[in-house]
Amino acid sequence: MKEIIVYFHPDCLLQNNGDNHPERKHRLEVILQMINKIKKIKISIKKSPLAKLEIINLVHPKKYIEEIFLLIPKSGLQGIEKEPYADTYLCPDSKNAILRSCGAGIASADTIMKDNNKRTFCLIRPPGHHAETIRANGFCFINNVAVTARYLQQKYKINKVAIVDFDVHHGNGSQEIFYNDKTVSYGSIHQSPLFPGTGLEEEIGVGNIFNAPIKSGINGKEFISIFNNKILAKLDKFKPEVILISAGFDAHKRDPLANINLNSKDFYHITKGIVQIAENHSQGRIISFLEGGYDLVALSESAYQHLLALAEI
Numbered sequence: 464m465k466e467i468i469v470y471f472h473p474d475c476l477l478q479n480n481g482d483n484h485p486e487r488k489h490r491l492e493v494i495l496q497m498i499n500k501i502k503k504i505k506i507s508i509k510k511s512p513l514a515k516l517e518i519i520n521l522v523h524p525k526k527y528i529e530e531i532f533l534l535i536p537k538s539g540l541q542g543i544e545k546e547p548y549a550d551t552y553l554c555p556d557s558k559n560a561i562l563r564s565c566g567a568g569i570a571s572a573d574t575i576m577k578d579n580n581k582r583t584f585c586l587i588r589p590p591g592h593h594a595e596t597i598r599a600n601g602f603c604f605i606n607n608v609a610v611t612a613r614y615l616q617q618k619y620k621i622n623k624v625a626i627v628d629f630d631v632h633h634g635n636g637s638q639e640i641f642y643n644d645k646t647v648s649y650g651s652i653h654q655s656p657l658f659p660g661t662g663l664e665e666e667i668g669v670g671n672i673f674n675a676p677i678k679s680g681i682n683g684k685e686f687i688s689i690f691n692n693k694i695l696a697k698l699d700k701f702k703p704e705v706i707l708i709s710a711g712f713d714a715h716k717r718d719p720l721a722n723i724n725l726n727s728k729d730f731y732h733i734t735k736g737i738v739q740i741a742e743n744h745s746q747g748r749i750i751s752f753l754e755g756g757y758d759l760v761a762l763s764e765s766a767y768q769h770l771l772a773l774a775e776i
């Protein structure tokens with residue numbers, strides 16, 4: 464069994480998208496409550512540091528980051544997208560929430576590279592996988608998983624990093640950032656058609672992008688079979704040195720933003736498949752990042768199943 468370190472900071476609760484917005488602080492609160500009750504595995508919570516700008520810079524240009532922070536309002540909310548998806552907001556407390564979210568990934572990289580008996584889960588918001596090099600969207604500003612991939616390559620000379628994304632939405636940002644980069648593979652299973660509209664099977668980058676679009680209404684058995692054949696099989700061939708997970712739990716049948724019918728336990732099996740590849744090729748090294756998941760019951764139960772599998776070898 465591995466010990467799980469959860470990186471979290473109360474600043475991440477302060478990101479505010481307005482009333483009735485699905486991406487709300489309660490998402491982290493229910494997962495925290497669940498973690499505090501876990502007895503089956505060794506798990507502890509550590510405070511996420513603020514990400515340094517020069518590390519974020521490995522993915523996003525300085526000008527882009529500065530522009531985001533300049534848009535932060537003194538009061539109220541500032542929308543940053545145009546229609547039709549005008550649902551990504553900055554609030555007065557967004558800066559530290561954004562930097563803590565990204566910092567969780569960076570601290571995780573240091574943790575797993577120094578101690579092979581640990582895996583980490585970044586309990587963060589705002590999420591990151593929709594953030595492109597110079598475009599915030601889909602509740603995301605900085606691509607946390609992408610910055611961590613680049614940090615691992617720069618600091619620890621990791622050659623091949625894999626990102627596995629089982630959020631129900633395609634990670635357009637992660638795909639865009641690494642589209643021409645053979646050293647990072649990006650594999651995603653996601654409902655299609657659905658926001659953000661990218662992630663067709665023919666989008667393959669330089670042979671490093673693996674997309675498995677799925678139709679609305681499919682169940683856990685079908686989902687896992689497609690995930691194994693179209694994502695894990697390719698990941699196995701890529702032989703990554705570290706695996707980063709974009710862990711979204713919005714493919715759950717209770718989720719209000721999509722129409723896939725997973726139950727909570729399915730997230731155990733999905734995670735277990737990734738763990739097996741990490742054990743075979745990556746010295747067991749995994750960092751998981753919270754992305755989406757908007758039904759509080761489903762989110763807490765599914766994250767629990769995810770953590771149980773994450774602790775296994």
Ligand SMILES: [Zn+2]
Binds near residue numbers: 630632713754755
């Ligand atoms: Zn999502």
